[in-house]
Amino acid sequence: MRKKQKLLVAKIGGNIIEDQVQLQQFLADFAQLKQPKILIHGGGKEATKLAAKLGIETTMIAGRRVTTAEELDIVVQIYAGLVNKSIVATLQKYGCDAIGMSGADANAISADKRPAKPIDYGYAGDIKSVNGTSINKLIEIGLVPVFCAVTHDNKGQLLNTNADTIAAELAVAMSPYFETSLFYCFELPGVLTDIHDNDSVIEHINLETYNALKKAETIRDGMLPKLQNCFEALHRNLKEVHIANAEFISNPNCKHTKLTLQ
């Protein structure tokens, strides 16, 4: 059997997006990588800021946004509009032929509105299917898909979906076509035992240590859904996931957190 080509699935978080210096550096490095690749971005912080400016209060529960109809309009404008198009334009500046994608484009990611019980998250989408065939076609013609955190329900409704979940689902869905590696990039050097100490990087987390870290509340807020997504992807046959600082893209030997099942 022919060996599969490698595919990098990288996700950048909200704090990187807000920091122009880190963002430019990350995108310049990402653009340089010659292998097939997909980028996923969040933008939660930007959406919360715009909501506040408009007098709309944001509620997050366990790292996930309660997306009212008003808040959905904001997240679509920020994620699929300003943030996505700015990232695509920057990648084009660096010679990377990026194409901006929401889940509705090319019917790439379909989702169901999350049931209102036990918690009503509003217009939040749980991913139902990823159209690996369409995404693969884009990659085959040399494009670099850049996904925002917006999906659709195939009935005309856009939905807000956590960007970490989108990254994990894309990595799993592209595995039949490529040898896929999943990489979460954020402002810290990895998962830390002490959030105030950048030297406290946990270099390896497996299922057992993950459960212990959760129990001890060492991992909180946005790190909770991030790790949950990582382990779901590992359970679905992804070999390993990396959580690291933006510098990992140009320096894969830097200290960071690697996750495996065992």
Ligand SMILES: Nc1ncnc2c1ncn2[C@@H]1O[C@H](COP(=O)(O)OP(=O)(O)O)[C@@H](O)[C@H]1O
């Ligand atoms: N043990 C931990 N190690 C590192 N970060 C943690 C930890 N527990 C909670 N966090 C928080 O999780 C955040 C990352 O989650 P989130 O903001 O959703 O990520 P992203 O920047 O990828 O959007 C960090 O900024 C940090 O505040």
Ligand SMILES: CC(=O)N[C@@H](CCC(=O)OP(=O)(O)O)C(=O)O
């Ligand atoms: C349902 C849900 O929580 N969606 C996320 C999508 C954006 C995101 O994931 O952004 P970061 O990666 O920057 O956190 C939100 O609106 O915050």
